[in-house]
Amino acid sequence: MTLTFTPLPQIPLVCPGDNLATLLLTSLQAARITLEDGDIIVVAQKIVSKAENRLVNLCDVTPSKDALDLAKRSEKDPRLVELILRESREVLRVRPGTIIVEHNLGFICASAGIDHSNVRGTEGNPDDWVLLLPEDPDRSAMEIRRNIKIITGNRIGVCIIDSHGRAWRIGTIGMAIGLSGMPGIVDKRGWKDLFGYRLKITIVAAADELAAAASLVMGEAAEGTPAAHVRGFPYQLRESSLKELIRNKKDDLFR
Amino acid sequence: MTLTFTPLPQIPLVCPGDNLATLLLTSLQAARITLEDGDIIVVAQKIVSKAENRLVNLCDVTPSKDALDLAKRSEKDPRLVELILRESREVLRVRPGTIIVEHNLGFICASAGIDHSNVRGTEGNPDDWVLLLPEDPDRSAMEIRRNIKIITGNRIGVCIIDSHGRAWRIGTIGMAIGLSGMPGIVDKRGWKDLFGYRLKITIVAAADELAAAASLVMGEAAEGTPAAHVRGFPYQLRESSLKELIRNKKDDLFR
Numbered sequence: 361m362t363l364t365f366t367p368l369p370q371i372p373l374v375c376p377g378d379n380l381a382t383l384l385l386t387s388l389q390a391a392r393i394t395l396e397d398g399d400i401i402v403v404a405q406k407i408v409s410k411a412e413n414r415l416v417n418l419c420d421v422t423p424s425k426d427a428l429d430l431a432k433r434s435e436k437d438p439r440l441v442e443l444i445l446r447e448s449r450e451v452l453r454v455r456p457g458t459i460i461v462e463h464n465l466g467f468i469c470a471s472a473g474i475d476h477s478n479v480r481g482t483e484g485n486p487d488d489w490v491l492l493l494p495e496d497p498d499r500s501a502m503e504i505r506r507n508i509k510i511i512t513g514n515r516i517g518v519c520i521i522d523s524h525g526r527a528w529r530i531g532t533i534g535m536a537i538g539l540s541g542m543p544g545i546v547d548k549r550g551w552k553d554l555f556g557y558r559l560k561i562t563i564v565a566a567a568d569e570l571a572a573a574a575s576l577v578m579g580e581a582a583e584g585t586p587a588a589h590v591r592g593f594p595y596q597l598r599e600s601s602l603k604e605l606i607r608n609k610k611d612d613l614f615r
Numbered sequence: 616m617t618l619t620f621t622p623l624p625q626i627p628l629v630c631p632g633d634n635l636a637t638l639l640l641t642s643l644q645a646a647r648i649t650l651e652d653g654d655i656i657v658v659a660q661k662i663v664s665k666a667e668n669r670l671v672n673l674c675d676v677t678p679s680k681d682a683l684d685l686a687k688r689s690e691k692d693p694r695l696v697e698l699i700l701r702e703s704r705e706v707l708r709v710r711p712g713t714i715i716v717e718h719n720l721g722f723i724c725a726s727a728g729i730d731h732s733n734v735r736g737t738e739g740n741p742d743d744w745v746l747l748l749p750e751d752p753d754r755s756a757m758e759i760r761r762n763i764k765i766i767t768g769n770r771i772g773v774c775i776i777d778s779h780g781r782a783w784r785i786g787t788i789g790m791a792i793g794l795s796g797m798p799g800i801v802d803k804r805g806w807k808d809l810f811g812y813r814l815k816i817t818i819v820a821a822a823d824e825l826a827a828a829a830s831l832v833m834g835e836a837a838e839g840t841p842a843a844h845v846r847g848f849p850y851q852l853r854e855s856s857l858k859e860l861i862r863n864k865k866d867d868l869f870r
Binding site: 361362363364365366367452453455458460467468523526527528529530531532533534535544545546563564565566568569570572573575576577579592593594604605606607612613614615 | 616617618619620621622707708710713715722723778781782783784785786787788789790799800801818819820821823824825827828830831832834847848849859860861862867868869870
């Protein structure tokens with residue numbers, strides 16, 4: 361079966377309080393897509409954060425001593441660094457221009473996922489506004505899914521994604537940061553191959569594979585396509601959580 | 616534009632010397648897909664390695680002293696460990712059951728990508744046969760692409776993929792290990808967002824995003840779908856190489 365990713369058109373600039381389910385359904389109509397059970401909607405973190413009013417004005421942030429120290433080492437704005445620290449459990453690496461942290465949500469990323477591009481608050485200098493990640497992206501995904509279910513009756517999955525850098529390899533790829541109604545991982549331990557051998561690959565990060573592909577069609581250059589429709593996901597939909605995808609610190613060989 | 620991934624059906628068990636371009640074109644016909652310029656064919660490492668006869672019988676391998684030591688620490692077959700060492704530049708981490716290396720090809724992966732499942736040599740005990748990665752996957756991709764061009768005249772991209780584990784996150788995802796005629800990365804430095812800000816995300820690992828999605832439809836349970844057809848890749852095709860995706864050791868914060 362063919363797996364298709366369609367960028368969703370005509371999603372307007374999102375404002376705090378907007379109902380994303382409604383915006384997504386309007387966009388699906390514009391794309392002449394009729395939802396079916398088993399479809400997945402992928403949503404960029406950015407519009408979720410905006411709808412949830414995760415905008416912060418740097419003028420309202422007072423950096424702590426830790427933030428001032430880290431700002432010096434990283435050559436970043438101390439107020440931004442203060443927010444990075446508040447959003448994180450642990451700082452893993454620091455270089456000029458780079459702070460890699462374990463986010464409060466459990467995953468490893470740069471600058472706690474705090475975003476400066478495509479962000480504009482309602483007042484003051486637009487350069488002072490930044491955007492934090494959603495407080496609980498699993499919950500955000502669940503709300504979008506539930507609202508779509510109420511309106512259309514369809515059982516779909518929802519995946520919220522962000523672009524993350526990686527160890528060892530150049531470039532970012534889309535990664536899942538929140539899930540509802542679709543698996544994070546697919547556990548194939550015990551599956552056999554053609555000759556009856558157990559598989560080398562036993563646990564597939566299906567949600568991250570989906571996020572990466574959706575990121576391809578959603579792009580980054582503009583907010584015109586902050587969401588994508590997916591049909592043909594090859595695994596059964598089920599309840600899950602971002603936690604499925606996060607390796608415990610003690611099991612991680614590369615912290 | 617919609618991005619589609621179609622698993623290619625009816626590819627027979629591949630044997631050393633097989634012409635993959637021919638097998639892929641036969642399969643495309645079976646799937647009623649007519650190639651178009653700009654399409655991409657994704658091929659699993661396994662069938663490339665088999666066609667290139669990268670099968671090794673462990674009975675023919677004599678472990679070195681280093682291999683014997685590492686076999687003890689990793690609780691792996693010393694003959695397999697010998698092959699892992701020959702295929703690698705550096706051992707990064709060792710735990711019982713796990714050896715993470717920098718492969719001779721430059722990327723970081725477990726067991727130098729040497730595969731035991733779905734492998735069967737022509738003689739002896741089938742358990743003794745393992746499969747190394749292609750010697751030069753960029754070249755392998757280029758040959759498939761060239762042979763398809765000769766037969767159909769189409770300008771396509773070819774991406775050879777394997778499933779890799781990752782730092783920090785659970786589960787494997789498909790990653791590019793060889794490329795021809797398609798970009799590894801897309802450099803967006805200097806692109807502006809809606810408000811004229813420079814983008815936070817500047818370099819996208821487009822080939823890895825593609826590999827991850829293709830891996831979703833190709834699965835791992837059987838060799839029925841060791842290739843996929845992709846249409847609608849949103850970036851311009853061009854010459855490139857796996858090297859685009861490999862971070863230099865000195866620039867890597869997580870080695």
